[in-house]
Amino acid sequence: MAAPPPVAPHRRGLVPEQSSHAGGGAILSVRGVSKHFGALAAVDDLSFEVMPGEVLGIGGPNGAGKTTLFEVISGLSPATRGAILFDGRDITQASPEAICHAGIARTFQLNAGFDSMSLADNVRVAAYFGRAHRSWPGVKVGADTDAVVAEALAAVGLADRAHLLTGSVPVLDRKLAMLAGAIATKPKLLLLDEPVGGLNPKEIDHVMGVVRTIAARGITIILIEHIMRFLVELSTRVLIMHHGEKIYEGKPKGLVSDRTVIDVYLGEGASERLGALMAARERA
Amino acid sequence: MAGPLLAIETVTAGYRGNVVLRDLSLAVEEGTLAAIIGPNGHGKSTLLRAISGLVPLSRGTISLAGRRIDRLRPDEVVAAGVVHVPQGDLLFPEMTVVENLMMGAYLPAAAAQMPKRLDEVFALLPKLAERRHQIASTLSGGERRMTGIGRGLMADSRVLLLDEPSLGLAPILIDQIYEVVVRLKRSGRTILLVEENASRVADKADRIHLLDHGSFVWSGAGPELMARPEILATYLGG
Amino acid sequence: MDVLIQIVASGLTLGAMYAVSTIGLALVYGSLNMLNMANGALLALGGYVCYFVATTLGLPAPLAVLAAMLVCGLAGLLIYLTTALPMLRSGEFETRIFIATIGLGSVLENVIQKVFGPQPLPQPLKAPGDVVIGAVHVPNQNLLILATALLLMVLVAGLLQRTRIGRAIRATAQNREAAQLMGIRVGQVYAIVLALSGALAAISGIMISSLTSLSPTMGAEPMLKAFIICILAGLGNVHGAVASALLLGLIEAGAQYLLGVRWSFALLLLIVIAVLVWRPYGLFGRRQVVRL
Numbered sequence: 001m002a003a004p005p006p007v008a009p010h011r012r013g014l015v016p017e018q019s020s021h022a023g024g025g026a027i028l029s030v031r032g033v034s035k036h037f038g039a040l041a042a043v044d045d046l047s048f049e050v051m052p053g054e055v056l057g058i059g060g061p062n063g064a065g066k067t068t069l070f071e072v073i074s075g076l077s078p079a080t081r082g083a084i085l086f087d088g089r090d091i092t093q094a095s096p097e098a099i100c101h102a103g104i105a106r107t108f109q110l111n112a113g114f115d116s117m118s119l120a121d122n123v124r125v126a127a128y129f130g131r132a133h134r135s136w137p138g139v140k141v142g143a144d145t146d147a148v149v150a151e152a153l154a155a156v157g158l159a160d161r162a163h164l165l166t167g168s169v170p171v172l173d174r175k176l177a178m179l180a181g182a183i184a185t186k187p188k189l190l191l192l193d194e195p196v197g198g199l200n201p202k203e204i205d206h207v208m209g210v211v212r213t214i215a216a217r218g219i220t221i222i223l224i225e226h227i228m229r230f231l232v233e234l235s236t237r238v239l240i241m242h243h244g245e246k247i248y249e250g251k252p253k254g255l256v257s258d259r260t261v262i263d264v265y266l267g268e269g270a271s272e273r274l275g276a277l278m279a280a281r282e283r284a
Numbered sequence: 285m286a287g288p289l290l291a292i293e294t295v296t297a298g299y300r301g302n303v304v305l306r307d308l309s310l311a312v313e314e315g316t317l318a319a320i321i322g323p324n325g326h327g328k329s330t331l332l333r334a335i336s337g338l339v340p341l342s343r344g345t346i347s348l349a350g351r352r353i354d355r356l357r358p359d360e361v362v363a364a365g366v367v368h369v370p371q372g373d374l375l376f377p378e379m380t381v382v383e384n385l386m387m388g389a390y391l392p393a394a395a396a397q398m399p400k401r402l403d404e405v406f407a408l409l410p411k412l413a414e415r416r417h418q419i420a421s422t423l424s425g426g427e428r429r430m431t432g433i434g435r436g437l438m439a440d441s442r443v444l445l446l447d448e449p450s451l452g453l454a455p456i457l458i459d460q461i462y463e464v465v466v467r468l469k470r471s472g473r474t475i476l477l478v479e480e481n482a483s484r485v486a487d488k489a490d491r492i493h494l495l496d497h498g499s500f501v502w503s504g505a506g507p508e509l510m511a512r513p514e515i516l517a518t519y520l521g522g
Numbered sequence: 523m524d525v526l527i528q529i530v531a532s533g534l535t536l537g538a539m540y541a542v543s544t545i546g547l548a549l550v551y552g553s554l555n556m557l558n559m560a561n562g563a564l565l566a567l568g569g570y571v572c573y574f575v576a577t578t579l580g581l582p583a584p585l586a587v588l589a590a591m592l593v594c595g596l597a598g599l600l601i602y603l604t605t606a607l608p609m610l611r612s613g614e615f616e617t618r619i620f621i622a623t624i625g626l627g628s629v630l631e632n633v634i635q636k637v638f639g640p641q642p643l644p645q646p647l648k649a650p651g652d653v654v655i656g657a658v659h660v661p662n663q664n665l666l667i668l669a670t671a672l673l674l675m676v677l678v679a680g681l682l683q684r685t686r687i688g689r690a691i692r693a694t695a696q697n698r699e700a701a702q703l704m705g706i707r708v709g710q711v712y713a714i715v716l717a718l719s720g721a722l723a724a725i726s727g728i729m730i731s732s733l734t735s736l737s738p739t740m741g742a743e744p745m746l747k748a749f750i751i752c753i754l755a756g757l758g759n760v761h762g763a764v765a766s767a768l769l770l771g772l773i774e775a776g777a778q779y780l781l782g783v784r785w786s787f788a789l790l791l792l793i794v795i796a797v798l799v800w801r802p803y804g805l806f807g808r809r810q811v812v813r814l
C-alpha cells in the first residue's frame with residue numbers, strides 16, 4: 001500500500017503544535033470547542049479525542065450540533081472558541097482546502113455530486129484537487145491520479161458503473177461515489193455525515209462492508225448516523241451530543257442503559273430493540 | 285362509499301423517456317394505512333409524485349372517491365384533499381418554521397383552523413416550537429424533516445402521502461412520528477407512506493406493497509410479510 | 523452645502539424612479555426566473571398612454587395614470603400568456619424568454635414609434651412650482667416623484683408580507699414545487715406578477731418622462747439601470763433592490779455633478795463592477811451556502 005503523500009511546503013494556516021503537551025498520541029484533539037451563531041451555541045464547550053485507527057460514532061437528537069461539529073472540524077465554519085489539533089498541528093482557523101490537504105476528508109448528508117459528470121469524473125476531481133495544492137491546474141489529470149481514482153472506485157464497488165452519469169444513478173451509487181471521492185484524497189481521518197440515511201438493509205450492509213475496508217487500511221473514521229445498527233456495529237466508541245454538548249461517551253453497549261440517552265435520543269422502543277440486537281450479535 | 289378511496293389503475297409514468305412506473309395498480313381503502321416498500325430508485329417516490337400531480341401519467345388513471353384526479357394540476361389535487369409530504373422536504377428556505385407551517389394551511393378550509401392546527405403541530409413536535417422563528421435554510425436535516433411533516437399535517441387531507449417520514453430522524457422521534465401516523469389513521473384519515481425499513485411498518489400498516497422495478501411484486505398484511513423472510517431478503521436484504 | 527442638497531435631491535429622485543421599475547423586475551425574476559427585457563418598452567408605453575389620455579383625450583391626470591397602469595398591466599399579462607406560459611415547460615426557459623422578450627420589446631417600441639412618431643414629446647403631468655431648501659430650488663415634481671415612489675414601495679411590501687397573494691408570490695419564488703403542493707396556483711401567481719410589474723413600469727415611465735421627455739426608446743437606459751440595480755442588490759431580492767436603487771441614484775447624481783452627464787454612466791458601471799468583485803452575490807444577496 002502506498003505511503004501517504006509528503007507534506008507540501010505551502011499549507012496555509014497549519015500552526016505547528018507549540019505546547020509541550022503532546023496530546024497522548026491522539027490523531028484528533030477537540031478542546032473546549034464552541035460554535036456560536038449569534039446567541040445560539042450550536043456546539044458548546046465540547047472536548048474529546050480520537051485515537052488513530054478508531055471508529056468514533058456520533059449520535060444525538062436532531063439539531064444537537066453534530067453536522068455543525070463536522071463543519072467546524074473541516075474548516076467550513078470555524079470555531080468561535082476552543083482549539084482543534086490534528087496530528088499535533090493546530091487546525092482551528094485553517095482553511096478548508098488546507099485541512100483537506102492535511103488529511104481530513106468529509107462526506108455530506110445530502111447527495112453532493114456533479115450531476116452532469118460521470119461517477120468516475122466526480123472522483124477524479126477529488127483525487128486531483130484533494131491530494132495536493134494545485135496553484136496551476138494542469139490540462140491533464142495524470143496517471144498517478146488515475147490510479148488513485150481506479151483504486152477508490154474499486155474499494156467502494158463502483159468500478160463497473162463508474163462511467164454512468166451521476167444524475168442518473170440510484171442514491172446508493174451516488175453515496176458510494178461521494179465516499180470514493182473522499183478516500184481518493186488519501187485522508188488520514190474520514191468524517192462521514194449520515195452515510196446510510198434512506199438506504200435499505202441490503203444497501204446498508206454494503207456500505208458497512210466498505211467502511212470496514214477503509215478502517216482496515218488504518219484510516220481513522222468519525223461517523224454521524226441515526227441508523228443505530230450501523231452506528232453500534234461499526235463504532236469502537238460512541239459519543240452522543242445534545243444541545244451542542246456531550247451527554248454520553250463510551251462503548252456502544254452502554255447506550256441502552258444510559259437514562260439520558262434513552263430519554264432524549266433513543267426512546268424506550270428503540271433502546272429495547274437495540275439492546276436485543278446487540279445481545280444477539282454478542283451471542284453469535 | 286363503495287370501492288377504495290384512492291384507486292390507481294394500470295399507471296405508467298416516468299421522466300423524459302425513462303419509464304419508472306410500469307402498469308401499476310393499487311387500491312387504498314379509506315381509513316387505512318398503506319405502506320410501500322422496496323429498493324431505492326424503483327419508483328416509490330415517483331408513485332407519490334404521480335398521485336399529487338407533479339409527474340404526468342403516460343397511461344392509466346388515478347381516482348379519488350371515484351373522481352379522476354390524474355389530469356389535474358398539483359394545486360387542484362391538493363384542493364381535492366390529497367396532501368403530499370415529499371422526501372426532499374421542499375421547504376421555503378427564506379421563511380421561518382412557523383411561516384412554513386402556515387403555508388401548509390394556505391387553502392381557505394385549512395386557513396380557518398390555522399391557530400388550532402398550529403397548536404396541535406407544536407404539541408406534537410416540540411422541537412419546532414422551540415425553533416419557530418428560525419429561518420428554514422438554517423435548520424438541521426432532521427429539523428427540516430420535522431417541519432416538512434408538520435407542514436403536511438396543517439392541511440385538510442383526505443389522503444396523506446408521506447415519503448420516507450423517518451429519514452434522518454433520531455430514533456425517539458421516529459417512534460413519535462409513527463405514533464402520530466397511527467393516531468391519524470385511527471381518527472379516520474387515509475395514509476399512504478413510503479418506507480425504507482419494512483420492519484418499522486410491519487406491525488402498523490394495514491397493507492404493505494413491495495415495489496420493484498416499477499411494479500408491485502407482493503402485497504399483503506404486515507404479519508404475513510414478516511413470516512416470509514425470503515421475500516424481504518430477495519428485495520431488501522435483512 | 524447647497525451642492526450637497528442639490529445632489530441628494532436629484533439623487534433620491536432618480537433612485538426613487540429606478541426603484542419603482544426595479545421592484546417589478548426583481549419580482550418577476552424572483553418568482554419566474556425570468557429576465558423581462560420588454561420592461562423598457564413597457565416603461566415607454568406607460569408614458570405614452572398617459573400622454574395620450576391626458577393630452578389627446580383631455581381627461582384628468584389621475585385617469586391618465588390609471589389608464590397607463592391598466593394598459594401596461596394588461597401588456598404584462600399578455601406577455602405571460604403568449605410568451606412565457608408556452609415556454610415554461612420546455613428546457614432552457616431562462617435563455618429563450620430572455621431573447622423572446624427582447625424581441626417583444628423591440629416590436630412594442632416600433633409600434634409606439636409608428637403611432638406617435640419618433641420626435642420627443644413633452645409629458646404633460648408636471649407639478650408646478652418648487653420648494654426652497656437653503657439656496658436650492660427643489661422642484662415640486664421631484665418631491666412628488668419621491669413621495670409616490672415611497673408610497674408604492676410601502677404598498678408592494680405590504681402586499682408581499684401581509685396578503686394571501688403576497689405569501690403565494692413569495693412561496694412560488696422560493697420553491698415552486700412546494701408552492702404547488704400547498705395548493706397555490708402558480709400559473710396565476712406568474713400572471714399577477716407580470717401584470718404588476720407592467721403597472722409599475724408604467725408609473726416609472728410616467729415619472730421619468732416628466733423629468734425628461736417622451737420618446738419611443740426612452741425605456742432602454744432606465745431598464746439597463748434597473749437590471750444593474752437588481753444584480754447589485756442580489757437577483758430576486760426586492761428590499762435590497764429598493765435600497766440599491768436609492769444608492770445608485772445618489773451615486774449617479776454625484777457623478778453627474780462631478781464629471782458631467784457623459785461620464786456618469788461609465789463611473790456608475792465601474793463602481794458596480796468593483797462592488798461585485800468584492801461581493802459577487804450582490805450587496806444584499808444571500809451567500810449561497812447550501813446546508814449539506
